[in-house]
Every structure is written in structure tokens, then in C-alpha cells.
Amino acid sequence: MGAILRVARRHWMWVVLVVVIATVGFTVARLQGMFGSDNRITARSVESLDNTTYNPKRVTFEVFGAPGATATINFLDEQAQPQRVDNAVLPxxxxxxxxxxxxxxxxxxxGGGSIGCRITVDGVVKDERSVDAESGYIACLDKAA
Structure with a gap:
């Protein structure tokens, strides 16, 4: 018994450390179980999200101005990727x-002079703007096209 007490006096910090780590580990495991953080959430595959019954949507971008004038045009395509057309002849x-x-x-x-833009979705005008300026800049936007 005396030998055990001598060892315990010498290495008491290690014993306390092991007990603390075990207690903390047990507590964390119990809390995770109580609050459901061990539940696994699965997502449906991309193929199952395809909407095959939805009618295609037709979005038309238009830029207009003086016939034969040119403009630099920027727009977002179907995948929301930026596209640029330099020196596009109007309309x-x-x-x-x-x-x-x-x-x-x-x-x-x-572009130079009078310039306008229009966004049409399935034949319905969603946004249309125009400006008459020496160096005209115009922007049309539809967030719910």
C-alpha cells in the first residue's frame, strides 16, 4: 500500500489529466446524442432535381438605338456566366x-447617343429603359425571369 501511495503522489497530475479527458469526452458524446448532431442528412442527386415537366422559358435581350450605331453589350447567359459583345450593330x-x-x-x-434595352420573358416585357446621352450607358434587370 505504501508503494502505491508513493507512485500516486509522484504521478497525480497524470491521473487527474486522464480522468478529466475521459469526463470531457463522455460529456461531449452525450451532448451530441441529445442534440441530434450525429444524424446524417442526405441530399437528393442532381438527376432527381431535374424538372422534366417544366415548359422552357424564353428570355430575349434587346438593345436598340440609332440604326447602324454600335454598342458594347454585357449580359448573363443561361448559366449566369458573363458574356460580352463588342461593337454590336444596333438593333x-x-x-x-x-x-x-x-x-x-x-x-x-x-454606346454613343440614344440607347435602350429591353428584357422580355415569354413575350412579356419585364424591364425596358432608355437614355439619350452623348455616351449612353443603360442597364436592364429582371431577378425573377
Whole structure:
């Protein structure tokens, strides 16, 4: 018994450390179980999210101005990737078709003189703007296209 007490006096910090680590580990494991953090959440595959019954949406971008004038045009395509058309002859238009229920339609143009833009979704004008300036800049936007 005397030998055990001598060892315990010498190494008491290690014994306390092991007891503390074991207690903390047990407590954390119990708390995770109580609050459900050990539940696994699964997501559906991309293929199951495809909406095959949705009618395609047709989004038309238009930039207009004096016939034969040119403009630099920036827009977001179907995948929301920026596209740029330099020295586009006006009037200019681009039709995008998508099966996605929503599309962020963003159209911007810069040209000399009078310039305008229009966003049409399935034949309905969603945004139309024009400006008459020496160095015209115009932007049309539809967040719910």
C-alpha cells in the first residue's frame, strides 16, 4: 500500500489529466446524442432535381438605338456566366432558352447617343429603359425571369 501511495503522489497530475479527458469526452458524446448532431442528412442527386415537366422559358435581350450605331453589350447567359459583345450593330437581340424555373436576367449596354434595352420573358416585357446621352450607358434587370 505504501508503494502505491508513493507512485500516486509522484504521478497525480497524470491521473487527474486522464480522468478529466475521459469526463470531457463522455460529456461531449452525450451532448451530441441529445442534440441530434450525429444524424446524417442526405441530399437528393442532381438527376432527381431535374424538372422534366417544366415548359422552357424564353428570355430575349434587346438593345436598340440609332440604326447602324454600335454598342458594347454585357449580359448573363443561361448559366449566369458573363458574356460580352463588342461593337454590336444596333438593333441587337439575343434569345436564351432555359428549363430552370428562375433565371437572373441582367443586360447592360454602352454606346454613343440614344440607347435602350429591353428584357422580355415569354413575350412579356419585364424591364425596358432608355437614355439619350452623348455616351449612353443603360442597364436592364429582371431577378425573377
Amino acid at each position: 441587337w437581340s439575343r434569345e436564351l432558352t432555359t428549363n430552370d424555373p428562375t433565371m437572373f436576367a441582367d443586360l447592360r449596354a454602352h
